[in-house]
Amino acid sequence: MKEQLKIAGAFIGVIVGAGFASGRELLLFFVNFGLWGLLGTLISAALFTFLGMALAGLGNRLQAASHKDVVYAICGRYLGLFVDLLITFFMFGVTVVMLAGGGALLEQQFGIPALVGSVLVTLVVVAVVCLDVQKVIVLIGAVTPFLILAAVAIAMYAVFTRDLSFTALDQIASQQEAGASHWLLGALVYVSYNVVAGAPMLAILGGSARLEKTAIWGGILGGLGLGGLMLVMSAGLLSRLDTVADLPMPMLSIATEISPALGVIMCIIIFGMIVNTAVGMFYSFLARLLPAGTRRFRLGAVGAGVAAFVCSLIGFISLVGQVYPVFGYLGFVVMLAVLVGWLRMGNIKRAVVAQ
Numbered sequence: 001m002k003e004q005l006k007i008a009g010a011f012i013g014v015i016v017g018a019g020f021a022s023g024r025e026l027l028l029f030f031v032n033f034g035l036w037g038l039l040g041t042l043i044s045a046a047l048f049t050f051l052g053m054a055l056a057g058l059g060n061r062l063q064a065a066s067h068k069d070v071v072y073a074i075c076g077r078y079l080g081l082f083v084d085l086l087i088t089f090f091m092f093g094v095t096v097v098m099l100a101g102g103g104a105l106l107e108q109q110f111g112i113p114a115l116v117g118s119v120l121v122t123l124v125v126v127a128v129v130c131l132d133v134q135k136v137i138v139l140i141g142a143v144t145p146f147l148i149l150a151a152v153a154i155a156m157y158a159v160f161t162r163d164l165s166f167t168a169l170d171q172i173a174s175q176q177e178a179g180a181s182h183w184l185l186g187a188l189v190y191v192s193y194n195v196v197a198g199a200p201m202l203a204i205l206g207g208s209a210r211l212e213k214t215a216i217w218g219g220i221l222g223g224l225g226l227g228g229l230m231l232v233m234s235a236g237l238l239s240r241l242d243t244v245a246d247l248p249m250p251m252l253s254i255a256t257e258i259s260p261a262l263g264v265i266m267c268i269i270i271f272g273m274i275v276n277t278a279v280g281m282f283y284s285f286l287a288r289l290l291p292a293g294t295r296r297f298r299l300g301a302v303g304a305g306v307a308a309f310v311c312s313l314i315g316f317i318s319l320v321g322q323v324y325p326v327f328g329y330l331g332f333v334v335m336l337a338v339l340v341g342w343l344r345m346g347n348i349k350r351a352v353v354a355q
Contacts, residue, residue: 007205007218011052012226013144014201014280015194021147021273022101023237023244023251024320027176029190030234031241033183034173035166040187041234045227047191051335052219054342055199059206060215070203074341083334090196090327091285092304096311097319098278099125102271104248104316109256109267118312125278126305129286130298144276147269148229154255154266155236162239172241179325189328195338196331200284248316282308 020026030037030044055070062069071087072080102121103114162169180186202219209215237250244250252270256263283292286304290297312319 003209003214004218004221007056007202007209007215008222008225009144010201010205011198011219011222012148012229014198014277015226016144016147016229016273016277021151021251021270022105022249023233024248024317025190025324026230026234026237027241027245027250028179028320028324029186030183030230031237032173032176032178032245033186034170034238036183037173037186038231038234038238040183040190041227041230043184044187044191044230045223047188047223047335048194048226049220049223051191051195051338052198052202052223053216054219054338055195055202056206056209056215056219057212058338058341059203060209060212062203063207069207070199070341071337074344075337079333079337083337086327086330086334087196087199088285088288090193090331091200091281091288092308093323093327094197095125095278095282095285096308097316097323098274098281099308099312100314100316100319101248102274102278103312105252105267105270105274108247108249109252109263114315115313118309121274121278122305122309122312124275125282126301128275128279129283129301129305144273147273148225150255150262150266150269151229151251152232154251154258154262155232157258158236158239158254164242166238169238169241172245173238176241176245177321179321188332189325192331192335193324193328196327196334197281199334199338201280 030040033040058070058074062073068080068084071083074080075083099118099121100114103116103118106112106117106120107114164172178186180189205218206215209218233251236254237244240250240254244253247253249270252263252266255266282301282304286292286297286300290300314322
């Protein structure tokens with residue numbers, strides 16, 4: 001059970017970055033579709049559960065030490081190369097979004113210019129990656145349970161203290177710009193790009209699990225936990241859509257409404273999740289291109305950090321609305337490959353044993 005919860009917690013942790021924790025992603029792909037969007041969260045939850053199970057199971061059967069082991073096994077040489085590059089550069093894209101998210105967070109809560117906030121997050125992320133301070137990553141990752149508890153409490157408060165009926169809120173939602181043309185497509189795109197982000201971690205954790213059953217149940221529990229969190233948070237955001245629709249950090253706004261002190265606590269938690277996700281993605285991106293722990297790796301971290309910061313100047317809301325949908329559509333290839341790979345799992349294992 002301990003190993004299953006470790007896999008489930010890591011799955012949830014890698015998905016819950018700045019976009020999720022702030023509520024911005026949920027607005028874009030679920031809440032702005034109104035009540036239909038809540039149904040979308042249930043469909044996404046089912047897909048997350050299946051894909052988490054499949055990726056962790058594949059990783060265990062292949063004894064994966066890297067996402068490449070799973071990618072090339074289920075996609076073949078040529079499609080595998082495309083998927084490998086897609087995952088690698090999506091890691092960089094997520095890092096850019098996190099840097100912009102840090103700036104937007106500090107600006108909304110404390111009035112610090114977004115540029116200054118993004119510089120601060122960039123310096124912290126590059127420093128941690130260059131120093132390879134794994135204890136810092138583990139420490140920051142420990143805020144995930146607190147985020148879940150705080151987010152659920154804030155969302156439930158919003159639901160039970162809303163001023164408008166869900167019918168009226170549904171009408172407001174129909175006037176917002178969503179991340180896809182249809183609520184079902186929005187749910188699929190959301191799962192798709194998150195699977196691209198979560199595939200490397202799930203494959204490696206699945207490969208490290210002692211039993212295939214443990215890996216599979218870890219993926220299932222992670223998907224179910226993520227789905228429940230999505231549903232509760234989306235319901236809370238929909239309950240306050242009339243006031244938070246245009247904010248970069250809507251969950252932070254609701255927390256501050258409850259109590260300024262809670263707003264500060266939520267700000268700290270979200271900042272921790274931003275740094276945690278940015279460090280994990282940035283490190284994985286660099287480690288895929290350069291040997292970790294070397295002088296080249298550190299120089300690459302500085303150069304890539306500067307490039308990511310420059311890209312982050314586009315702005316958090318714009319990046320969430322542009323980067324994630326693009327990778328979401330490309331990520332359908334990964335979802336299909338995982339489905340086929342799961343169905344062919346027995347043949348894959350025999351092929352690996354034969355080699």
